[in-house]
Amino acid sequence: MNKLRIVALGDFASVTSNLFAYHFLPDGKENNDQILLVDCGLGFVQDDTPETKLVGPDVDYLVKRKNKIAGLVLTHGHEDHIGALPEVLIQLGVNFPIWASKLTAAMAQIKLDEARISQKIKILAPGQSLSLGGFKLYPIGVTHSLPGTFHFLIETPIGSFYHGTDFKFDLNPPDGIFSELGEIARLSRKPVLALLSDCLGAEKKGYSPSETILNEMFDQEIKKAKGRVFITAISSNFYRWQQALKASAEYGRKVALIGYSIRKNVKIASEQGYVQLNRKQLVDDRKIKNIPDNKLTLLIAGGMAQVGSSLAKVAAGKHKIKVKKTDKFIFSSPDYIPGTSAAINNLINNLVEQGAEVVYEDLGEELHVSGHGSRQELALLINLVSAKYLLPIGGEWRHRRQYGLLASQMGYLPNQILLPKAGAFPTFWENGQVDFNFQLGLNPKPLNR
Ligand SMILES: [Zn+2]
Numbered sequence: 001m002n003k004l005r006i007v008a009l010g011d012f013a014s015v016t017s018n019l020f021a022y023h024f025l026p027d028g029k030e031n032n033d034q035i036l037l038v039d040c041g042l043g044f045v046q047d048d049t050p051e052t053k054l055v056g057p058d059v060d061y062l063v064k065r066k067n068k069i070a071g072l073v074l075t076h077g078h079e080d081h082i083g084a085l086p087e088v089l090i091q092l093g094v095n096f097p098i099w100a101s102k103l104t105a106a107m108a109q110i111k112l113d114e115a116r117i118s119q120k121i122k123i124l125a126p127g128q129s130l131s132l133g134g135f136k137l138y139p140i141g142v143t144h145s146l147p148g149t150f151h152f153l154i155e156t157p158i159g160s161f162y163h164g165t166d167f168k169f170d171l172n173p174p175d176g177i178f179s180e181l182g183e184i185a186r187l188s189r190k191p192v193l194a195l196l197s198d199c200l201g202a203e204k205k206g207y208s209p210s211e212t213i214l215n216e217m218f219d220q221e222i223k224k225a226k227g228r229v230f231i232t233a234i235s236s237n238f239y240r241w242q243q244a245l246k247a248s249a250e251y252g253r254k255v256a257l258i259g260y261s262i263r264k265n266v267k268i269a270s271e272q273g274y275v276q277l278n279r280k281q282l283v284d285d286r287k288i289k290n291i292p293d294n295k296l297t298l299l300i301a302g303g304m305a306q307v308g309s310s311l312a313k314v315a316a317g318k319h320k321i322k323v324k325k326t327d328k329f330i331f332s333s334p335d336y337i338p339g340t341s342a343a344i345n346n347l348i349n350n351l352v353e354q355g356a357e358v359v360y361e362d363l364g365e366e367l368h369v370s371g372h373g374s375r376q377e378l379a380l381l382i383n384l385v386s387a388k389y390l391l392p393i394g395g396e397w398r399h400r401r402q403y404g405l406l407a408s409q410m411g412y413l414p415n416q417i418l419l420p421k422a423g424a425f426p427t428f429w430e431n432g433q434v435d436f437n438f439q440l441g442l443n444p445k446p447l448n449r
Pocket residue numbers: 076078144166371
């Protein structure tokens with residue numbers, strides 16, 4: 001009987017290192033097997049050292065089958081979905097088509113160009129279907145903390161799968177581009193065998209707040225500041241940069257972009273219209289000395305305390321920008337990315353010790369909203385897709401457990417909620433059955449950059 005195996009090369013119980021292989025194995029024609037890849041992200045070493053270290057997915061499974069890869073699609077531009085692309089492509093050493101939304105493609109293309117990989121990422125427009133080998137894919141635009149995010153309905157020879165990567169259903173998105181809920185319902189009219197769904201928000205009741213609620217926070221924090229304001233967030237959080245630029249303009253502040261990743265990302269976002277840059281408001285980082293402290297905002301990379309990031313250097317006194325007692329640092333970064341909390345804690349302590357005011361989530365103010373849907377959004381997706389099986393992704397065991405409880409409240413039976421143990425991967429059979437007989441040990445590889 002024909003079958004399809006889904007291998008999560010960064011493990012199913014992982015928030016980061018997203019790389020999924022949909023491996024179709026036709027009965028009796030073992031050499032005609034085909035692999036579709038979804039995402040190619042990096043992760044963080046999960047130890048308690050004071051620096052965040054990068055790790056890539058284990059791709060030995062793919063290296064052994066590299067000529068079977070029909071193509072790769074990228075869901076969105078977050079590092080844990082595209083960040084390992086250069087290393088993985090070099091390891092595989094074969095060419096296959098790579099597709100992504102316009103914004104994701106631009107973000108990933110820069111990574112390939114910097115690694116001197118000549119391949120060009122192809123742009124997939126919303127509503128455009130795509131055939132890769134025996135797989136047919138339909139992209140569906142969804143809201144997340146980054147524009148240009150796609151879910152995919154994937155038709156395979158044994159049935160359809162819904163790949164529901166990181167999402168929330170933001171009903172008031174800052175860019176006015178809504179989730180294509182109608183499209184999810186339309187594409188799910190045909191039976192869907194399994195829904196792979198983001199589950200990181202499964203512990204949270206209700207709906208995730210909209211990104212737009214932070215407008216007020218930025219306005220208030222910048223209004224109250226007496227000296228320089230440093231704002232840090234994930235470098236690709238364009239919504240946040242746009243909000244910081246707008247609030248700074250309101251109080252006559254010039255803005256400097258500090259750090260390579262933030263300059264690079266803001267450039268892409270402004271070229272694609274996601275950030276409105278007023279050239280007169282921007283100030284070169286070499287000229288910030290000429291601007292009075294209370295007229296200056298610095299958008300600075302390194303909110304996750306990555307090794308060598310600008311913020312880590314500023315905090316450690318190793319940057320030309322030195323901390324002043326009148327400075328205010330705003331951490332508008334996610335509260336939960338495994339492998340980063342000890343390093344972020346260290347960073348906050350360093351800044352506080354030097355006398356700066358530091359504003360961060362634990363102080364109780366809403367400085368960040370999650371890009372991941374809470375229980376009601378997860379339930380809505382489960383309802384719309386109505387798949388036979390549910391396979392939570394993008395969360396750890398605690399999130400997967402809560403997702404499973406939610407699904408069982410909605411009438412799903414235990415054998416329909418797939419929670420594979422570490423190293424076990426589901427095989428879906430043409431008759432609709434599933435088993436976990438396929439085992440694979442994974443060894444994430446440190447990324448030395
Ligand atoms: Zn994401």
